[in-house]
Amino acid sequence: MYSPPPGPPRIHILGVGNLGRLFAHALANTPNPPPITLILHRPSLLSDWESAGRSISITTHGLTNSAGVYDIEEPIHSGSGMIENLIVATKTLHTAKALEAVKHRLNAQSTVLFTQNGMGTTEEVTRLIFPEDARRPNYLAAITSHGVYSEGPFRSVFAGQAHVSVGLVSGSSAKSRYLLDQIVAAKLLNATEFESRELRLLQLEKLVINAMINPLTVVYNCRNGELLKRSDIMSVMRDLLAEASQVVSSLPELRTREDGGNDVAERFSNENLKAKVLDVAEKTAANTSSMLQDFRAGRETEVGYINGYISKRGKELGINVGNNERIVEMVQKRKVVEDE
Template structure:
């Protein structure tokens, strides 16, 4: 089933200087989609709409449907579009030259970030000045640890930081291009407002934008979104992290579908060693020491059952890390297994299996890139 949505106002931030802002683009919608990158941060003035999500346009009488179509600027072959933002309150002036291409100064109330974890800080930095303490950023991404980078690069002053929200997504999505997303599997989204992010204020003092965004997301039926307290949300993040720490790197290294990790005695040995490290680190985290039954929740045997369950449900799918390796060589490994290694070092735990997988994934990315560039002597035998 194909469902089309249109009528959004967008602004596209371009890299490079080769463009003509005074001429209307005749590029077709499909061509524009192929030119735009898939790692986009999307925002509206009062709400942001994630890839593949439906908007509840009747949520409030004060929020009207904006159907004005904004003409996208023409994109040359050497230009790389990195960031797309929808903001119905802005007006793009195509007659003012280069600076008119999406560089607006209006306040962003809510921003949903769906980029790959490693691209988040770079994508947010050009728009950091448009986010205030009354703004809310929702991170819908794999892995953990990106917020530390965002704080360091985009919002170093705690007194001027926006409010952060985290989403743990179990929906299966496959993006064919910037404007075409396949809902490959129904799931849920766990949402939570992080305490102590915006101006170090308590959770009860979160800005109105946070409550509005949370309420809007929960009321969209297709998302199956539910709000959670910060501690429970962290546990759900770690559940997903443990699953991704097994399925993603193993399938990417062996170039196999998710279901192929099951019924393999040798892989089970590796997976159990891997989960032993993951479990030990998670159960030792200081932020979980006062949580009831945390030892049982993150027991290696329970985590292993979760891995087999997800591998069976997604047996015919290729993991996101395998797709990333073949697409561009860069992956989110530093925010999955790399996070386990980092926290293990802080706790005095040496996670050698996770460290090895991090290095193997990065090595695989290098090899894929070299193969694409034709630098490896495939098809001939080297003589020594």
């Protein structure tokens, strides 16, 4: 039987892009930091780590901080030591494959925190990686509103300080308490814990906002703020929003016996969602969306887990989601609207 090593429980981090670096750095710079292991899931990351001086550098307001102690592992050399706490910060589309490499080190005593954009990842991981209830880890999710961009391997700029919403998705909150407490205690993250249903609603709000802004910046090849300046783009957004509003308001898992889901219908009404989308687009007007950055770099985007999730759930409910289906197809097939 596995016995955890003495001392504070270790936190492993899988995915060392901007979010993985931010979480690692924030946890490593608390007054009593937990032991942290970075799992380098690509062989090239080892040389990048050496080149970066075996440190993570986060720049805030022009000041760079490289403090923090980290251990590193490569999945192929990681042995059989169990992982008690794992933060997954890979892109949604790489999550299942990344977890496949370490699934033998996770069990029902483990906690996995998912930090990605989009939705549907936990369901996919359950189906593909942990189909057996008895071996499935406890799942947490974090919604991150911070603005972080890369300056190279293991170097990021913390450009827009906002907040993190975190909470239990499934499993035992008692077994997940240590990781939850560590996330909330890391002041740089500015994290607040929410109960499961409210966390789900917050995830869906962010999903809808991303589904309106990200793919349209790709299809029209523009910054966030430019979406608001063209009536043709706003017309497309209205059609996408109408479908998203209907889908989320109809989700059966959000209904409660007390109100029958009326709170959801109001919160996700067309008017309320439109106000939230326009507010974010205005506040991030000068930004290039992460999806457009991926698109321009020739990388696969996460549209399948954003508008694709809306389409999937809509079809399950018999709702017409043709506009969201089309926008997914356009992004995936790299179809852009040329300037007028």
